[in-house]
Amino acid sequence: MELLSGAEMVVRFLRDEGVKYIYGYPGGALLHIYDALFKEKAVTHILVRHEQSATHMADGYARATGKAGVVLVTSGPGATNAITGIATAYMDSIPMVILSGQVGSNMIGSDAFQEVDMVGISRPIVKHSFMIKHPCEIPEVMKKAFYLAESGRPGPVVVDIPKDMTSPTEKFEYVYPKKVKLRSYNPAVRGHSGQIRKAAEMLLAAKRPILYAGGGVIMGNGAAQLTELARTLNLPVTNTLMGLGGFPGSDRQFLGMLGMHGSYTANLAMHHSDVILAVGARFDDRVINGAKRFCPNAKIIHIDIDPASISKMIKADVPIVGPVDSVLTEMVAILKEIGEKPAAEAQANWWKQIEEWRTSQGGLFPYDKGDGSIIKPQTVIETLYEVTRGDAFITSDVGQHQMFAAQYYLYDKPNRWINSGGLGTMGFGLPAAMGVKLNFPDVDVACVTGEGSIQMNIQELSTCLQYDLPVKIVTLNNQALGMVRQWQDMQYNSRYSHSYMESLPDFVKVAEAYGHAGMRITRLADLKPMMEEAFAMKDRLVFLDIQVDTSEHVYPMQIKDGSMREMWLSKTERT
């Protein structure tokens, strides 16, 4: 038994929990903790340039590994700067533990310097939050925070620590709690066997089944089981934006992403299906289009760890609450036990129909390649896929480039595609890429971004230099807020209200000013060789400023409030 101060307990706990990196920014309320960190060699602190980036770095790490990322921010503005990143993690169910400094407990409520009610402000965007009331509680509360963040439906957990709880002069007994229990928190550990059997039978009897899988498959470690089930039943598979990589993107059974910017084939297959097996997906409004017209003939089987996700947007016929990996494993076992195969004729007809849809478009995401005089943004992503042999971690910001990266990079593995799907946070991509690169130094990490998004956290180029994080920044520079402008083209008669990026910096010089390499690519012929050159520079961060077609739109694009199959296929054609 050791006597430690509250500050030392925080740091020791992180070490005992196996946390290698934490991301943060110091401030008055945290100084005792930072002093304790100074003496701890096993936990490395990464000093970001803005607290939002600390949360996104932790988030990138969490999405790549499934483990909670840890953030350390000071009270007041440190805490509020972290809010966007916490909300980002919350919307995508990403495990994260945020340790926030707080003014001394005797000062709380007095409008003290750098005081903000962090527990209150973060309440709607956390899975849970704690405030430390006594230094003795620190180990147990922190263990609970990690347990809550990583178990069940994961999410961010805030631990608010008043400064006096970390006082270096008051020492208490420290024991690392191996396990904690909360009487009111018991996430499902397996699904209901009867329901799983019912679902299996329904899938066997289906004539036009489809597997629609979301981010829950990635976070629930269910990709292998999902793939096995899809193979067993020869199911067509579509992934949500969050679910990409949950099933191999280059596989023939894969129909591409579905939803607002999903493939023609995936959206039509959904619309015409008779049984939808939804796994770890939440029928998001960007997926289902008009809820009233959603898949009129489909019976819905919905597997999710969170009962509140089931029948929230679309009523499920067979709800199954449980972890996706165990439910899918059980479903495959039941199918083996039943020993039947789906009717061959119906299956052949369904696949024939799907192939017709696929070939009628010339592939999943066809686009006009033009005459080669300008670089198409889609081509950049295809080239990125070739140059990285489809094996990089790809993070993205938010907008057109995000959709292109989702459509044209084929993710064969889970956890490789890292983007802010739910909240849609611009500025996410670079710090997320940094969080990944730090933890996977030997793998290529590329941040696909735009000239708008990158400027929301561009200051992190400085952090990249400090910690030697040679990520590749692939900027699709169309000199406009592309997705905003696309909507303005389609709905506001091309009145480009504030979607034009004037006074763009010279990104090559910006990169160089921060000590990195920069390249501007303007010609299609240079695209691949220069990108290869950039990725060959293993130990340098390279900022690729790629001048792309300024008028390109993302297609398909579903037509608001319509059914899944109603979409624009180009600027002039619609279904």
Place this chain on the structure above:
Amino acid sequence: MRHIISLLLENEPGALSRVVGLFSQRNYNIESLTVAPTEDPTLSRLTLTTVGHDETIEQITKNLNKLIEVVKLVNLSEGSHIERELLLVKVKAAGAQRDEVKRTTDIFRGQIVDVTSSVYTIQLAGTSEKLDSFIQAIGATSILEVVRSGVTGISRGDKALSI
């Protein structure tokens, strides 16, 4: 439809704000809310009434159950239950009115708990409907002040909300 949802909550600071916050965050209604510690000091019992379609109520109960501090929950309206609300009302009672108010109070089995030369303070417990009827019977013109506790309830028979 109106539902009475009753829950056992960890008796911790901030727990109530999570419940209330959930309702505003997800655009649900709260009509009334009562909360007090139970015989087990680590638990509070919270009862709320809300109005919504079945799908909304299902989401409300699911999301309440998701709150870490909610230990147990029951939708009392789904089974037979006893519902009570406490009303305290200050009524003008002078001259001929005094007898009339007294009679009405007796009919509703209320009690006059405070008296001045011109005012009666009446206490009445019952369903919200009964309290509404009483207020109507007394008449708006003679009422000086009304305070209602909000609905609380308990299920009938052997069923109990406990851990």
